[in-house]
Amino acid sequence: MTLVPVTYKGGIYQHDVIIDLIEDLGGYIVQKHIIAAEVVLQCFIPHDDIELIRRISKPLFGEVTDSPLVGTEIAVVSMSLEIHHLPHPSCDFAEYARRIGAKTNMVSPARGPGKRISQLSDEERDVINEHDVAVLAFGNFESCIEYKWPALRRGIEVPIIVMGGPDTETLKRIIHPAAEGYVGNVGRFMRRGKTEEEIGILDEIVAEVTRVVEKKREEIAKDPLSVSPARLMDLIRENVPAIHDVTSPTPLTVQMEGLRVKLPYDTFAGALRKIEIEDGITIADVAEIVPSRMRDYILVKILPFSETNTVV
Amino acid sequence: MLAIEYFEVECPEPLGAAYYKQITNDVLLDHNLLRVISKLHIFIDPKVPIFVAVGTLKKITSVVRVRDFASANPVSEKITLVISDERYLAPMLKIFWQKFGKDKVEQPDRFTVVLYNVEADAREIEDLVVADPSESLFKDLIYAFRLIAPEGFRVRSEKFSKEKFSFVASEDTLAEDLTTLISEKFALMGENP
Incomplete structure (x- = not known):
């Protein structure tokens, strides 16, 4: 059964029917938003059942759309949190990607701006490495990007998408060693993008991020994970009641190869390890549970089949 | 951009220059500074790296008086002021309190101020100077240029006088003799520093 990431949008009336249906079919709901009288569900559903859900949700005016970024956590790396770089364009993209299902976090190095003086600390690097993909938002000058790129990418192991003022071709030419994705013509600007071209x-950027994410998914499919991150999310939700008291918008953040659990590591890591998935296999058997560099959260890294020899 | 007589951004990278022209325009527009600048030349060389902004200022003589944002209507012993723009309300009230005393000034709602038995007629009150925007002008200009300049350029040297200004920034130590560079850029606008 292949699970595909989709977004369901529909009225609030009888939306629990759809939730039950998704769960009965073996799908998982990653995020649920209720906005006025509208419900937005970001979920994984079995590929063969998309038509069934479409048919059942039709009388409820529900709409099912593909959203490949559901279940990914993206780091949007802005060179600083000063007004020079925020809210445009870093927040523009972060917010736009959230609408189509990605969980984006803004990460900003303490000493990111500048050319020669730009640097990335080990903590910042580790935080970026906890994400699935990193989008680095650079400035407008190609000589500057060319100079600071090696210093900023050092140690980042996740795929990087470079965003910068010069056009895409120029970015490809100046960036050594190569990044996974490039989007040009989007450097530093200080106004809200309103025109069709700016929104385009x-x-x-979304298309480029999607391309990189799909490529990473294909890589993972070659050596599948021992358990689906969405399944672990459901299990933790059932077995650790404390997660319901977390006020963060996504207490359990699903990633492509794991899960971020927004509970203190020292208190909950032991309990998490002992949760049984099925037939006596616990989470500790199929995943590594490590402290996250982000606050005192827990990071669950699911091991691939080649390491555990089990798929649950 | 009609308000500015001369506006150029010079940079070895043409695309970078176009971006910085847009940034400068947006920042100056946002901070309402286009009306005070008459000529502006910006030079950026990311390879050095250096950012230079030189320009001339227009004379600002306009002060803000009560009549610019309120109208006074005298009725027997009281004068009622109807406020159309709240921005200068606080400094105006402060001046009234100082001049007439708090017991004679009343503000029944957001857009109304009533003065009781004051020793001034409506015309005199309308003529009172409330604020002088040129007082904070240099502060605003420096702030705006800090926003325009690339963020890493934190070593700055700025000179602001009533008519002309220069703003130089870099991330490295600035050269000791900046005057030659500044005069070169002034010369491009047909001005002397």
Whole structure:
């Protein structure tokens, strides 16, 4: 059974029917938003059942759309949190990607701006490495990007998408060693993008991120994970009641190869390890549970089949 | 950009220059500074790296008076002021309190101020100077140029006088003799520093 990430949008009336249906079919709901009288569900559903859900949700005016970024956590790395770089364009993209299902976090190095003086600390690097993909938002000058790129990418192991002022071709030419994705014509600007062209660039970034994410998914499919991250999320939700008291918007953040659990590591890591998935296999058997560099959260890294020899 | 007589951004990278022209325009527009600048030349060389902004300022003589944002209507012993723009309300009230005393000034709602038995007629009150925007002008200009300049350029040297200004920034130590560079850029606008 292949699970595909989709977004369901529909009225609030009888939306629990859809939730039950998704769960009965073996799907998982990653996020649920209720906005006025509308419900948005970001979920994984079995590929063969998409049509069934479409048919059942039709009388409820529900809409099922593909959203490949559901279940990914993206780091949007802005060179600083100063007004020079925020809210445009870093927040523009972060917010835009959230609408189509990605969980984006803004990460900003303490000493990111500048050319020669730009640097990335080990903590910042580790935080970026906890994400699935990193989008680095650079400035407008190609000589500057060329100079600071090696210093900023050092140690980052996740795929990087470079966003910068020069056009895409120029970015490809100046960036050594190569990044996984490039989006040009989106450097530093200090106003809200309103024109069709400016909004079109956001779509371009999304397309590039999607391409990189799909490529990573294909890589993972070659050596599948021992358990689906969405399944672990459901299990933790059932077995650790404390997660319901967390006020963060996504107490359990699903990633492509794991899960971020927003509970203190020292208190909950032991309990998490002991949760049984099925037939006596516990989470500790199929995943590594490590402290996250982000606050005192827990990071669950699911091991691939080649390491555990089990798939549950 | 009609308000500015001369506005150029010079940079070895043409695309970078176009971006910085847009940034400068947006920042100056946001901070309402286009009306005070008459000529502006910006030079950026990311390879050095250096950012230079030189320009001339327009004379600002306009002070904000009560009549610019309120109208006074005298009725027997009281004068009622109807406020159309709240921005200068606080400094105006402060001046009234100082001049007439708090017991004679009343503000029944957001857009109304009533003065009782004051020793001034409506015309005199309308003529009172409430604020002088040129007082904070240099502060605003420096803030705006800090926003325009690339963020890493934190070593700055700035000179602001009533008519002309220069703003130089870099991330490295600045050269000791900046005057030659500044005069070169002034010369491009047909001005002397």
